Amino acid sequence: MDKIVLKALAKINLGLDVVGKRDNGYHDVRMIMQNINIYDKICMEKIPEDVIQLQTSLSFLPVNENNLAYKAAQLMKDEFNISEGVSIKIEKRIPVSAGLAGGSADAAAVLIGMKKLFNCDVSNERLKELSVKLGADVPFCVQRGTALAEGIGEELTELAPLMRCNLLVAKPKIIVPTKVIYQNLKLDKNTLHPDIDGIMEAMSNNDLHGIASKLGNVLETVTIPMHPVIQEIKDKMVEYGALNSLMSGSGPTVFGIFEDEKTLERAYGLLKETKLAPYVAKTSTYSSKR
Ligand code: ATP
Numbered sequence: 001m002d003k004i005v006l007k008a009l010a011k012i013n014l015g016l017d018v019v020g021k022r023d024n025g026y027h028d029v030r031m032i033m034q035n036i037n038i039y040d041k042i043c044m045e046k047i048p049e050d051v052i053q054l055q056t057s058l059s060f061l062p063v064n065e066n067n068l069a070y071k072a073a074q075l076m077k078d079e080f081n082i083s084e085g086v087s088i089k090i091e092k093r094i095p096v097s098a099g100l101a102g103g104s105a106d107a108a109a110v111l112i113g114m115k116k117l118f119n120c121d122v123s124n125e126r127l128k129e130l131s132v133k134l135g136a137d138v139p140f141c142v143q144r145g146t147a148l149a150e151g152i153g154e155e156l157t158e159l160a161p162l163m164r165c166n167l168l169v170a171k172p173k174i175i176v177p178t179k180v181i182y183q184n185l186k187l188d189k190n191t192l193h194p195d196i197d198g199i200m201e202a203m204s205n206n207d208l209h210g211i212a213s214k215l216g217n218v219l220e221t222v223t224i225p226m227h228p229v230i231q232e233i234k235d236k237m238v239e240y241g242a243l244n245s246l247m248s249g250s251g252p253t254v255f256g257i258f259e260d261e262k263t264l265e266r267a268y269g270l271l272k273e274t275k276l277a278p279y280v281a282k283t284s285t286y287s288s289k290r
Contacts, residue, residue: 001116001117002045002046002117003043003044003045003046003117004043004044004045004113004116004117005041005042005043005044006041006042006044006109006112006113007039007040007041007042007109008039008040008041008042008090008094008102008105008106008108008109008141009035009036009037009038009039009105009141009144009286010035010036010038010039010094010098010100010101010102010105011033011034011035011036011100011101011105011137011140011141011248012034012036012100012167012169012246012248012249012253012255013031013032013033013034013217013246013248013249014032014034014199014203014211014215014246015030015031015032015194015195015196015199015200015214015215015216015217016029016030016031016032016194016216016217016218016219016249017029017030017031017193017194017196017216017218018182018185018187018218018219019193020187021187022152026136026152027152027182027185028150028151028152029149029150029151029152029153030148030149030150030196031148031149031150031153031196032146032147032148032149032159032196032199032200032203033137033140033146033147033148033149034146034162034285034286035144035145035146035285035286035287036100036167036169036255036283036284036285036286037283037284037285037286038093038094038100038169038281038283039093039094039105040090040091040092040093040094040102040105040106040109041090041091041093042069042088042089042090042091042106042109042110042113043088043089043091044086044087044088044089044110044113044114044117045086045087046084046085046086046087046117046118047084047085047086047087048084048085049085050083050084050085051085052070052073052074052077052085052086052088053085053086053087053088054067054069054070054073054087054088054089054090055087055088055089055090056069056089056090056091056092057090057091057092058092058096061092061096067103067106068103068104068106068107068134068135068138069088069090069103069106069107069109069110070088071107071134072106072107072108072110072111072114072131072134072138073086073088073110073114075111075130075133075134076110076111076114076115076118076120077114079120079130080114080118080120080122082114082118082120084118086114086117088110088113090106095171095253095279097175097176097177098171098248098249098252098253098279099176099178099247099248099249099250099251099252099253100169100248100249100253101137101140101141101249103135104134104135104137104138104140104141105141107131107134107135107138107141108131108138108141108142108144109141111127111130111131111138111142112127112142115127124142124143127142128142128143128154128156132152132154136152136153136154137149137153139153139154139156140153140156143156143158144286144288145158145159145161145286145287145288146158146159146160146161146162146203146285146287147159148196148200159200159203159204160203160204161287161288162203162285162287163206163208163285164284164285164287165208165211165257165258165284165285166257166258166259166260166261166264166282166284167255167256167257167258167264167282167283167284167285168237168242168255168256168258168264168267168268168271168280168281168282169253169254169255169279169280169281169282169283170233170237170253170254170255170271170276170277170279170280170281171252171253171254171277171278171279172227172229172230172233172252172254172276172277172278173277173278174227174229174252175252176223176226176227176250176251176252178249178250181219181222181223181250181251182219182250184222184226185218185219185221185222191218191221192216192218192221193216193218194214194215194216194217194218195214195216196216198210198214199211199214199215199216202214208243208257208259209243211257212242212243212244212257213243213244215244215245215246215257216246217246217247217248217249219247219249219250219251220246220247220251222250223247223250223251223252224247224251227251227252229252229276229277230247230251230252230254232276233245233254233271233276233277234246234247234254234256236270236271236274236276237254237256237267237271238256240256240263240266240267240270240271241258241263241264241266241267242256242257242258242267243256243257243258243259244256244257245257254277264282265282268280268282
């Protein structure tokens, strides 16, 4: 095989809790990770020259070792002594700095692409272990589907595929650096922690209303006061018929869960009209097994 095309899937968090802080600054989390059908398209091709050539459809993204996709290719070259080169072309569709793990998804896809292109003798378990060097969300992006992520995000428990949910996803025009949000999170007895176990129970019962009513993200307590537009979008989604809405990751992207496609379609139009978010998309939860 000389060429491969991959989908790098975005994720949302149906629940995100922070349960502790480590001395090295990392946080211990409990997150429910769910892939959605928004993805970057990645084309990879072997090239004879021993270099990593990277192109992306967004001119402001780095195409050197500051790009997670480049780092992933380099990691595989080093780990498996690959002396051929690779060309990587990324068509970005996942909004950047959104809380949708776009960079991590690209990195995971490149790890898998390198494994396949260069026939690396490595299990997916080992690939996940290696991938945490690139970022805490990358192991999930390698595994894909639905999972509980603990530790710093790398301890994964696969969960049963979620039923198909209609989703509205909106990203306002603000930049929210993940690091700043975690740094400003204060955990004390007043912290409102989401009911992660309750969400998982509703998921295992295919109880869409139960899932929607329990959605929770502790990072909203930091990001929303900084950027009230996130709350405005959340409220509009519910006003337009979402069962509930939530910020994904450290933000600023908001998603809403809709019971039927007709309501979703209508809400999509209405939310676009508000101009609160330049990026609005209709999508659904991803499952490889459905
Ligand atoms: P997370 O949810 O994991 O915090 P995110 O969705 O908030 O991720 P990303 O889109 O992954 O954020 O990227 C954030 C930063 O990473 C940007 O500043 C961008 O320049 C850099 N970056 C490096 N590689 C990539 C990539 N392949 N795609 C997008 N951003 C990248």
